[in-house]
Amino acid sequence: METDLEAELRHEASGDENTATGTQQREQVQRFIKQHRRKEETNATTGKLMEGKDEDTGMWFKVKIIQEGNSRVNVHWMNYSKHYDSWIETSLIRPIKPKFAEGDMVSARYNVTYRTMYPATVVAVDGDKVFLRYEVGLEKKIHQRYVEKRN
Structure with a gap:
């Protein structure tokens, strides 16, 4: 589903399709939209606590997002030394599942x-x-x- 921002960016980039500038603009817009969607899907932001999946064990652990890249995030594995900080794919992080719900x-x-x-x-x-x-x-x-x- 396209957001208002995506629609506006597509409209701006749809100018003259035969020029190199128009093609470059469309490519930039496509890259931006992909990155924007990825961030919305994972909802990862620097400093946020989330869960990260350890690829070796397949288990989920609490992580703190240190830095964001294009399709990866640098995480600190909570309760472990900074020595274990690593870059992982955004597909390997998820929000922490809350123990309680509103009204409990x-x-x-x-x-x-x-x-x-x-x-x-x-x-x-x-x-x-x-x-x-x-x-x-x-x-x-x-x-x-x-x-x-x-x-």
């Missing part, structure tokens, strides 16, 4: 220093963090490791 009833810490859990409702999910509305009326964004589903 949970128990969560309010202050991560204390282990007391309070009833709350998930308002939104942002990567590995959840925005909660506690039953006492307070709201807070907290890492999902401090949240548990209520039975």
Whole structure:
């Protein structure tokens, strides 16, 4: 499906088809559209936490996007040394699957220093963090490791 931006770029590049400039413009537009679509599909942005597939083991691990290339991204494998940072194909990354969904009833810490859990409702999910509305009326964004589903 073509986006408004793609349609506008195609229209601009459709000028004089017989000139070298027109052909070069069309090629540039095609390259840009391919790169744009690739980025939309993976939704990879520098600094974002995602999951990356290790080609050797076939397992998925948390990665942080360090740098983006044309069809590859440079990733840091979380909880591993920088020695293991590597370039992988964009097809080998995906968004982190959230543990919680909007509306889930949970128990969560309010202050991560204390282990007391309070009833709350998930308002939104942002990567590995959840925005909660506690039953006492307070709201807070907290890492999902401090949240548990209520039975």
